[in-house]
Amino acid sequence: MDDPTVEIYEKVGGDAPFYALVEAFYRGIETEPLIRPMYPKDMTDAKKHLALFLIQRFGGHTQYGEQRGHPRLRMRHVPFVIGEAEKEAWMTHMMAGVDATPEFAPFRQVMLEYFESSAAFLVNKSEVPSVG
Template structure:
């Protein structure tokens, strides 16, 4: 762990795992998100855990396993509309609360994820 990182401040991998579990529990039930996610979310959640670990300043697990994140490119096959972005962020906001991530990290994390979610949008609303 790099000292002074969000990853370290929120409790490392244990907290990332709580966050990812809480998030995908919601994704699996969200009518706007179900169509763009696989039925079995196990591998998707594992990759998300690797990514968030790295994204928040922890070990570069995602890059070591999968190369450069290139998140927009990896998401291009999926229709990510503004409403799906909002649904994704809603699920993440609830997951951050469930994982008991406190301020100032809650706001910092949500801001970083909001910027990323905005960047992932690739399809206008129908």
């Protein structure tokens, strides 16, 4: 089974588009009342970690893994309560980052599918339906 995500890094020309995506993503997070509290006050390291993770995940160098080990996404997100609303807020800002980075336009759908799947995987708060 081919994974089309692993070819994106080379096709967009390296690191720069991923850093641009991360900057755009975090501009949205800065003013996002629902999930901003999940991030540290100084997001410098968070930005670096996300950029390196995305670079590695989308077929680039493995500096993220060399520095931080296996991504362990679920474990790293356990301290945070993540429900559908949080997932959707995160997706809104991540896709805004993708859309703000022209190099990713040809890969928007495959990236949307990856991010949607990953975000759904991190949901750890069950939504209880309200009864009449």
